[in-house]
Amino acid sequence: MSDLMKVSSNPHVRSKVTTSSIMLMVVIALLPAAGFGIYNFGVDALILIAVTVASTVLTEFAYEKLMNKKVTVGDYSAVVTGLLLALNLPSTAPWWIGVIGGVFAILVVKMLFGGLGQNFMNPALAARCFLLISFTSIMTNFECDTYTGATPLAAIKSGESVDILSMVVGRTSGTIGETSMIAIILGACFLILLGVIDLRIPGCYILSFALFAGLFGGHGFDPAYISAQLAGGGLMLGAFFMATDYVTRPVTKNGQYLYGVLLGVLTGIFRIFGPSSEGVSYAIIIGNLLVPLIEKITLPTAFGMKGGKRA
Amino acid sequence: MNNGNAMERLYNGLIKENPTFVLMLGMCPTLAVTTSAMNGLGMGLTTMVVLALSNMMISMLRNIIPDKVRIPAFIVVIASFVTMVELLLEGFIPALYDALGLYIPLIVVNCIILGRAESYASKNPVLPSLFDGIGMGLGFSFALTCIGAVRELLGAGEIFGLHIMPDSYVPCAIFIMAPGAFFVLAALTAVQNKIRISGEKKGKDMSKIQSGCSEDCMNCNEKGCSHRFYGEGKESEQK
Numbered sequence: 220m221s222d223l224m225k226v227s228s229n230p231h232v233r234s235k236v237t238t239s240s241i242m243l244m245v246v247i248a249l250l251p252a253a254g255f256g257i258y259n260f261g262v263d264a265l266i267l268i269a270v271t272v273a274s275t276v277l278t279e280f281a282y283e284k285l286m287n288k289k290v291t292v293g294d295y296s297a298v299v300t301g302l303l304l305a306l307n308l309p310s311t312a313p314w315w316i317g318v319i320g321g322v323f324a325i326l327v328v329k330m331l332f333g334g335l336g337q338n339f340m341n342p343a344l345a346a347r348c349f350l351l352i353s354f355t356s357i358m359t360n361f362e363c364d365t366y367t368g369a370t371p372l373a374a375i376k377s378g379e380s381v382d383i384l385s386m387v388v389g390r391t392s393g394t395i396g397e398t399s400m401i402a403i404i405l406g407a408c409f410l411i412l413l414g415v416i417d418l419r420i421p422g423c424y425i426l427s428f429a430l431f432a433g434l435f436g437g438h439g440f441d442p443a444y445i446s447a448q449l450a451g452g453g454l455m456l457g458a459f460f461m462a463t464d465y466v467t468r469p470v471t472k473n474g475q476y477l478y479g480v481l482l483g484v485l486t487g488i489f490r491i492f493g494p495s496s497e498g499v500s501y502a503i504i505i506g507n508l509l510v511p512l513i514e515k516i517t518l519p520t521a522f523g524m525k526g527g528k529r530a
Numbered sequence: 531m532n533n534g535n536a537m538e539r540l541y542n543g544l545i546k547e548n549p550t551f552v553l554m555l556g557m558c559p560t561l562a563v564t565t566s567a568m569n570g571l572g573m574g575l576t577t578m579v580v581l582a583l584s585n586m587m588i589s590m591l592r593n594i595i596p597d598k599v600r601i602p603a604f605i606v607v608i609a610s611f612v613t614m615v616e617l618l619l620e621g622f623i624p625a626l627y628d629a630l631g632l633y634i635p636l637i638v639v640n641c642i643i644l645g646r647a648e649s650y651a652s653k654n655p656v657l658p659s660l661f662d663g664i665g666m667g668l669g670f671s672f673a674l675t676c677i678g679a680v681r682e683l684l685g686a687g688e689i690f691g692l693h694i695m696p697d698s699y700v701p702c703a704i705f706i707m708a709p710g711a712f713f714v715l716a717a718l719t720a721v722q723n724k725i726r727i728s729g730e731k732k733g734k735d736m737s738k739i740q741s742g743c744s745e746d747c748m749n750c751n752e753k754g755c756s757h758r759f760y761g762e763g764k765e766s767e768q769k
Contacts, residue, residue, distance in 0.1 A: 319702075327713070353704040 238335070241465075242295035244415050248406035249302050249460065255402040256395035260310035260363055264395045268305040270314045274321025275301035282330045296335045300324050303343035303460060306396020307453065307500070308350075311360050320346040340507045341467050344457075344500050351500070366392035372451040372496040375444070383443060386450040397453040407459035420468060421458040423479025424486075425449065431487030454486065457499040467507040474510075474517035481513075482506045536661040543665025549642045550673035550715075551722040556642040559633050560674060561711040567690050570678025571671060572626045573633065578667020580615055581643050584608045585651040585663030592652045604647045609638045642666060673718075680714045681705045 257265045279297040283290045304320050324346035329338045351358045361370055368374070370393050371381045385391055389399025396403075410416045429445050438444035449455070462468065462482055469478050482502050489498020549555045559577070564570040587607050588595075595603045616634045619627040627634065637643070646666055651659040679689050685706030687695035695701075704710050 349704060349709075352707065352709070353702040354700060355703070357700070 237294075238296065239294040241415055242299050244410060244413055245299050245460070246295055246302060248410045248415075249299070249306065249396070251402035251405045252306060252396040252399060252456065253302060255389050255399040256306060256310070259389060259398060260365065260395060263363070264310040266314065267308055267310060267312060267317050267395065268302065271305035271308070271317035271321050272298055272301035274318045275304070275325050278322050278325040279330065282326060288334075291335060294335065297325060300329070300342045303341075303396075304346050306456060307343065307347045307394050309358065309361050309363075309393075310395050311363050312357055316350060316354065316357060320350050323349050336466055338466055339510075340504055341461050341464050344461055344504050344507075347500050348504055361392040361394075363392070368392065370452070370496065371447065372490070375447055375451065376490075376496040381447050381451070383446055383450065386447060391451075393451075394453065397456045400450045400455050403455045403459060407455075410459070416459065416463040419472070419475040420462050420479040420482075423476050424458045424462055424482045425454070427480040427483025428454065428486050429483075431484055432491065435487065435491050437491075448490070452490075452497045453499040457486075457503055458482075461503050462506070467510060469510050469513045469517065471514055471517040471519060473519075474513045477513050477517060478506055478510065481509065536657065539658055539661040540665035540668065543662060543667070543669040544672060545669070547666075548669040548673055548722070549666050550670060550677075551719050552726075553642075553645075554719075555645055556640050556670065558636065559640065560677065560715065561708070563630055563633050564674050564678040564681055564711060564714075565685075565706045566682040566688075567675055567679040569626075569629050570674035570676075572623075573630055574667065574671025574674040576615055576619065576626075576630070576634065577637055577640060577642070577670055578664065580608065580611045580637055581646060581667040581670075582660055582663035583611045584643055585646055585659040586656055587611075588647045588651040589654060589656045589659035595652070600648075600652065601644075604644060604652075605638065608643050608647070612638045642670060676718055677711070677714050680718070681710050684714075685710060 253268060257268070275297045276292055280290060280292045282288075283292075301321055301324075304324055305317060308316060308320070324342035328340055328342040328345040329335065332338045347358075369377070371386050371391050374381050386398075387400045389402060391398050407416070407421070411418065429449060432445055432448045433440040436444060436448065462479070469475050485502035485505055486498050489501055490496060543549070547553055550560050556577075559573050563573045584604075584607050588604055591603070591607070612635065615637075616627075619630075619634065646662060650662050654662070683689050683694060684702050685704070686701050687693060687699050705714065
């Protein structure tokens with residue numbers, strides 16, 4: 220009886236899901252893509268992934284120690300950032316690229332804005348764009364031992380034909396984690412089944428991009444062209460793992476649909492009308508910046524309010 | 531309010547109220563032309579000449595200029611000096627003139643110059659005003675040279691055109707592009723704040739002698755200010 224009379228303040232029902240358990244699931248979901256990248260590009264890729272993850276985790280640890288803050292390395296968010304960043308680097312990049320990128324992602328983009336949950340931009344993508352602008356030739360050098368040609372997207376852009384099957388499997392040149400559509404979808408299915416992410420943003424993103432590519436790509440709704448655009452480059456990795464980042468996506472449902480469509484259109488504009496063949500990173504970063512506005516216009520009306528005013 | 535002597539005005543402009551790192555004024559040339567240490571120094575010195583001369587002239591005219599038209603009058607004085615400096619630069623230092631380009635005529639609307647005219651030169655005698663202009667100009671030159679040097683070092687591996695970094699260093703091109711200006715400015719301002727705060731802890735008087743207050747209270751973070759004014763827009767939003 221006395222147990223029933225227990226008085227405590229809310230919340231009374233607590234979920235067992237914690238930040239670290241979600242982040243750990245994301246890490247597990249990224250392992251197929253990372254594993255395939257190592258299989259595809261060899262030991263260089265493994266070293267780069269290890270260095271980048273070590274760099275993000277150590278940066279977070281060192282910053283929090285120096286600033287006398289609670290050390291939050293245990294929540295795996297730095298591991299996710301490091302892993303995502305590494306999967307976005309070409310396997311030919313020297314090790315110090317991973318270190319600079321990791322320090323920039325954690326120190327400048329995440330910690331200076333207040334740590335996990337406060338960053339207005341996806342740290343891994345911001346670091347990738349920082350590296351892409353700073354060291355353009357290193358970041359776009361995809362010529363490794365296994366592959367010598369251009370990336371599939373660059374080949375499409377210059378009008379050459381590409382082999383769709385090898386793009387879906389992932390036996391093409393590109394960044395470490397982006398090549399294999401199958402491995403990425405495998406990880407994404409894992410996250411969707413566990414309820415960590417849902418299909419709202421990736422679905423809207425991919426559909427709106429496919430529509431945009433069909434309308435403006437210059438090939439009409441040619442299935443071969445559209446599927447090559449979908450399987451090529453960082454679209455899948457970006458749509459499932461970076462656009463869905465809890466911190467930098469909109470929280471409102473309608474906002475997430477709008478956000479997905481916005482990313483699709485931006486990616487289409489960058490890929491089709493831009494000078495570069497790839498545009499997922501910049502599209503998601505610009506989308507991140509617009510998230511506060513998207514949330515503002517999609518704010519649901521609270522119960523008991525009419526048209527945003529008290530009834 | 532201390533009108534002070536020449537040395538105190540110089541110290542104030544260079545350190546205590548450094549226009550770039552403390553007052554955060556003149557951000558447009560600060561961010562745009564500091565791609566190298568030389569450009570930063572050139573811009574800073576050019577601004578200093580205009581600042582010193584216009585401060586002096588406005589201080590001389592301060593009892594003649596009617597209060598209602600003081601801003602247009604200041605602008606006319608400043609623009610005259612900028613035109614003179616621009617023509618001199620074009621004639622004698624064409625390399626610097628080409629490097630700074632559009633930003634020389636834009637000195638007219640540099641808010642440091644108008645800010646010093648409004649908040650100091652129009653209220654104070656000629657000599658302190660002249661030294662206030664020189665001090666502020668030196669502070670601006672110092673800040674721009676620092677930003678330029680860091681950007682040039684990281685972005686090109688050089689300082690004042692001298693190769694400093696080892697050959698294995700790969701230049702980080704973002705630092706000589708626009709985003710790099712923001713990174714370097716923020717980092718140097720953080721260093722400056724760190725010095726100021728640790729100085730305050732040791733009991734040194736780091737307070738501003740006379741703030742560059744131009745009644746822009748919305749963007750002011752001086753907590754002890756008695757003129758603090760909150761915009762009406764904010765209050766109505768809260769209701």
